[in-house]
Amino acid sequence: MWWLLLLLSLVAGSAWGATITASSCSAVDVQTAITAASNGDTVSVPACAATTWTTSVTIPNSKGITLQGAGAVNTRITDGVVGAPALIINMASGNSLTRVTGFTFDQAGTKTSSGGYYGATIGITGSGLNSFRFDANSLINVNVRGIAYVSGSGAAISGVVDTNVFTAPYPAGVQMFFLQSATQVSTGLANDPANGAFARPWTPGGAEGFFIEDNTFTYGYVNDDVLTGRGGTRFIFRYNTITGTSFAIHGADSGGYRGFIGFEVYRNTFQTPRTAYWFRYRSGTGVTWGNTATSAGTIGANTFAIYRACLTQNAIWASTGGGTGLCDGSNTWDQNTVGANGWRCLDQSGSLFGVAMGSGATAMPNYNWLNTGNATERPFAAYDHDPGVCTRDTDHLQANRDYYNYTASFDGTSGVGSGTKASMPATCTAGVAYWVTDEGYWNSKQAGADGVLYKCTATNTWTLHYVPYPYPHPLRSGLSPPTSPAGN
């Protein structure tokens, strides 16, 4: 029997690892336990009175571990680190999952935006698909940024942030997430090899990206937004509850960075979003659907925006060869379609640019459907910075070309429809889409069909286009894939 016991111990070792208990909640003791841990181990942090970390604790990219508190109510860490995050998570492909669970991280309203992670309490860096999970934590009293992902490589990364509580009770502008995959473009706007994030295709429904799901966000003031960033990032934001603020992301318009690549934002619940806007996308392309907002006051508009269309605000872009930096037909990093005032603007919504900027952009429209504010459909439109003065922003962002909105009386000629497969019009104009409600089984929290999106890829030709990634994210079950599947 000895061989059986040996086999079982090896299996147990590979699946669960060892548990190392930190002597206390102090940064020194937690770091000591992390250093002693091996790939696949768990570092257990005990319950404690609120403990201030004045030096960063780092999970290095040489191992993937679980850092487990005694529950968010019981293990409370106050972020007293100046110029760096309290906790830095560094990942690499091939490691076990890195998981952080069961803590309260209290930013205490005293952070500044200095340092490499823009003032975040949790800093994430590195790469690897399905490499991290951050769950069942509270990140509270945030006054700058909560979680920042910063990478200079543009390498692929994915993980899930789920079932956390985030609060931002201060009037300072707060971005709970700041995601930045690629480096600043600083080589005269030539094709930048460091921006590998742009070399990989973007496919809605795919596995790559930051998955943020089933969290609650509570803002005391409607300043800034739940999530932003730049530099080739992709994210999936779903099934969250957001109170007191809105959703907006940067474009290729600030700091010399390029914009987002892609996003999926669906089935989130907003309460009292900003009056200035509910959604505002300045870059990236994807899908926004099934979100709801309620408010006793005004719910702001849903918009796509290109700041470079009409604003000469970006000194870095200008200093690297772009004159004013405007997307007006004069700058080589835009597509500059003849007669279109610069359209397609670099990384603008509704377009995909690769590593090569400029003429190589392709169309990838945004699709938006069933987003209701106070029970009324809220379509997207181009944000007009200065009506009647500069029209380039509305020239660059046009319905049924760069974006498609839900159309209740959908007949296949424009917009996005929704209904059963049997109700999908037989005829269609290329570019429109239809949400089929009785296909797709990607939500294992509920029985029955969950919906898929068909796109009209040529006249009267419907093609399956988008199936959301499995929900809840598979990392939440902790189950690995079976192997050697085969069918008759």
Next chain:
Amino acid sequence: MPRINVSWTPAVGENPTGHRIHAGPVSGLYTEVSGDFAMPLTSGYIDVSAAGTWYLAVAPYDASGYEGMYSDEFTATAGTAPMGTLVLARVA
């Protein structure tokens, strides 16, 4: 409906409640799902809506019904008639 029979090997050292089979007409886009095949079953089937080539993956699920990571994708061809149907013959 055409039937595709599927087999798999559960992940070592884990204890899923069972497995499901997902199938779609396009790689990576799954529109159909099988019933549940509880452990210790390591094979099952999915009845797909049409004959032809299908892209498939197998997912484990836990006691809550939540699915884990999908297997590598594989293809199979569904015939025009149900496959694996047991035919009972009367014995005189």
